[in-house]
Amino acid sequence: MRGTILIVDDDSATGDLLSEYLGGKRLAVARARNLDEALAALESERPDAVLISMRLGEADGLETLRRIREVNVQVGVLVMAEREDADRAKGALALGAMDYLVKPIDFDYLGRAIEKALAASATGLDYAETPIAPVGPSSPAGLLYTLALEVFRSTRPLSPEARASVGTALEQAALVAMQRGVGGEKAEVIRALNQVRNMIRFAQDLGDISAETAGRLDEHMARARSSVGLS
Numbered sequence: 001m002r003g004t005i006l007i008v009d010d011d012s013a014t015g016d017l018l019s020e021y022l023g024g025k026r027l028a029v030a031r032a033r034n035l036d037e038a039l040a041a042l043e044s045e046r047p048d049a050v051l052i053s054m055r056l057g058e059a060d061g062l063e064t065l066r067r068i069r070e071v072n073v074q075v076g077v078l079v080m081a082e083r084e085d086a087d088r089a090k091g092a093l094a095l096g097a098m099d100y101l102v103k104p105i106d107f108d109y110l111g112r113a114i115e116k117a118l119a120a121s122a123t124g125l126d127y128a129e130t131p132i133a134p135v136g137p138s139s140p141a142g143l144l145y146t147l148a149l150e151v152f153r154s155t156r157p158l159s160p161e162a163r164a165s166v167g168t169a170l171e172q173a174a175l176v177a178m179q180r181g182v183g184g185e186k187a188e189v190i191r192a193l194n195q196v197r198n199m200i201r202f203a204q205d206l207g208d209i210s211a212e213t214a215g216r217l218d219e220h221m222a223r224a225r226s227s228v229g230l231s
Contacts, residue, residue: 003048003118004028008038008064009080010056014103018051021107025114035059035067042072049117052097054081054089062092069096076117080105090149098175108160112168140227144181144189147220148174151196154213162208170199177224189228197221 005022009015010033019029030045032038034056041047050068054061061079068077079100081089089100099113151174155167177192200221204214 001028002026004030004045005114006030006032006038006041006045006047006050008032008034008050008056008061009053010034011053014053014080018105021110022114025111027114035064038064039067039071042068042075047075049076049078049114051078051080054079054085062088062095065092065095065097078110078113078117090152093148093152093175093178094145099171106160109163112164116168116172140189140224141178141181143220143224143227144178147196147217147224148178150217150220154209154217158208162203162206166199166203166206166208170196170203173199181228186228190230193221193225193228193230 002025005027007015007018007029009018015031019031022029030041030047032041038050038052042050052061052064056064061081065077065079068075073096077092077097079089079092079097081100081102083102089102092100098117101110101113151170155163155171158167173192173195177189177196180188180192200209200214200217203209204211
């Protein structure tokens with residue numbers, strides 16, 4: 001097996017479907033139905049990535065993510081949301097989630113997200129560096145957070161081909177900039193922002209995003225770059 005994925009979902013049908021898919025990817029699967037079971041499985045199974053449903057009865061997915069981050073800052077976490085919960089799911093990024101997925105799950109996208117989570121787990125990236133809430137709208141951390149949100153809003157409608165070619169790289173670079181910004185790692189922020197800028201240009205030149213979208217992202221990019229001393 002290539003790793004262990006913890007699924008936190010009280011919907012057994014969804015859990016079964018995800019387990020079958022992940023098993024086919026040569027991944028071991030652990031299951032939890034609520035917050036207490038998730039915390040216990042985190043200790044006993046030591047998963048390489050966690051999939052959390054936004055709806056978990058008394059403790060929702062964001063609270064579960066928050067509690068997981070209290071005991072493990074490195075495991076990659078993905079949040080699964082119903083379509084009507086998508087806006088709330090975006091808040092998971094501020095709590096240290098790598099990404100969110102809207103049900104019904106796009107399994108191609110899930111597969112790529114899981115691979116990113118496994119790779120991040122192997123590098124020991126500390127997701128506790130991510131802000132728990134937008135940190136002052138004019139602060140470097142707040143501007144980097146806003147840039148990341150705008151990037152995700154812009155990449156969600158992309159076609160599968162566009163997402164595979166530039167979308168996921170753009171999202172990942174924006175997340176790295178946000179995470180490293182909170183940790184005060186200026187050189188890493190600059191490197192990530194340069195990658196975001198290049199990917200925006202690629203996406204526009206390929207016709208994956210409109211000139212209007214690119215312009216909006218450029219405005220957020222300019223503010224984020226200025227906040228860390230770049231022109």
